[in-house]
């Protein structure tokens with residue numbers, strides 16, 4: 515398939531949205547899957563595991579694994595975040611909401627978190643604040659220079675130049691009646707509801723291929 519020699523396993527009964535078959539290499543390593551329409555078996559697409567979770571999710575080659583994010587931060591910030599336990603991507607991001615820095619994980623590409631902004635005190639949080647009058651807003655990305663693609667271990671990944679990841683980061687903008695300066699050319703298209711990840715991405719980020727048992 516796609517010019518590759520692969521073996522197709524039996525249909526995986528866990529998936530009901532389509533007929534899903536895992537694909538295996540000659541060494542019986544799981545390398546991808548084929549997803550066939552239930553109405554028309556000939557209507558199918560093939561998804562391959564890539565070297566990184568970002569590459570698998572976006573079905574892109576060329577994502578590069580770098581160092582962990584801590585090595586690019588000043589030591590006092592590292593100490594503070596570790597001491598406070600802000601070491602998961604979500605806890606890290608929560609601390610960044612007042613500044614331009616952002617971290618994005620593969621699962622956030624699938625479902626981007628919203629920010630709750632208090633209209634009274636200006637407090638920003640990834641979770642609703644019951645004591646504040648907060649308004650839910652899409653997460654913004656003030657600058658790509660301080661945007662880091664990370665996995666759950668805070669390892670940083672660099673996208674290939676042609677990556678479509680940037681399209682997924684555009685917040686859905688609603689035309690605002692109070693903002694007359696915004697012309698129609700600045701109203702961005704809604705995020706496409708594409709599903710390019712393997713089916714298990716419904717509940718978790720794509721997993722790397724399992725070693726043969």
Ligand SMILES: [Zn+2]
Nearest residue numbers: 632634635646
């Ligand atoms: Zn408040």
